Amino acid sequence: MAAERNGNARQAFEDDVGNALSGDALERALDFASYLRANEMAVGEKRNSAAYKGASVCFMRIGGAAPVSGSWTVWPFGDFGSERAGVPLSERMKEIAWANVNVCDGCTESCDKGTRKRILGKEFDNVCSSSFAFCNPDGDALECVKKLLEMRKRAILEGA
Numbered sequence: 001m002a003a004e005r006n007g008n009a010r011q012a013f014e015d016d017v018g019n020a021l022s023g024d025a026l027e028r029a030l031d032f033a034s035y036l037r038a039n040e041m042a043v044g045e046k047r048n049s050a051a052y053k054g055a056s057v058c059f060m061r062i063g064g065a066a067p068v069s070g071s072w073t074v075w076p077f078g079d080f081g082s083e084r085a086g087v088p089l090s091e092r093m094k095e096i097a098w099a100n101v102n103v104c105d106g107c108t109e110s111c112d113k114g115t116r117k118r119i120l121g122k123e124f125d126n127v128c129s130s131s132f133a134f135c136n137p138d139g140d141a142l143e144c145v146k147k148l149l150e151m152r153k154r155a156i157l158e159g160a
Helices: 002-020 023-038 091-099 139-157
Strands: 049-052 055-062 072-076 101-103 115-119 122-132
Touching: 002 023, 002 055, 023 072, 023 139, 049 139, 055 139, 072 122, 072 139, 091 101, 091 122, 091 139
Parallel strands: none
Antiparallel strands: 049 055, 055 072, 101 122, 115 122
């Protein structure tokens, strides 16, 4: 039953992508959906998150008002203070990750207004609770998201 619900959520997620995006953005979002499936990262019932072994790996927004209609955004979850053993990142991937650090803009009254965080060995100020926000990721940025999710998956397996 759970597998059926997950399959329905995954198909609904892919339907959302198909209804909101077009062209290269659609292809990349569908590629991302395939990546999640191939790596056993279940799309949640509300279709806006994915988890591995019950632990959240990312939040997703397809279309809608934030940040722009016809867009999609992925927020990978995890502690990215440094690289995780077994999942090396090239300097190019680190540069892409650093370019997508999620700087806090005080989105809610309860927001902590960002904190200083070490991200992949580099210090950043005013980082939101979710370290990264990849809005309309191009091919290279999507590969970076996948590497970050691999890091998160490994952390889950290691109990970190």
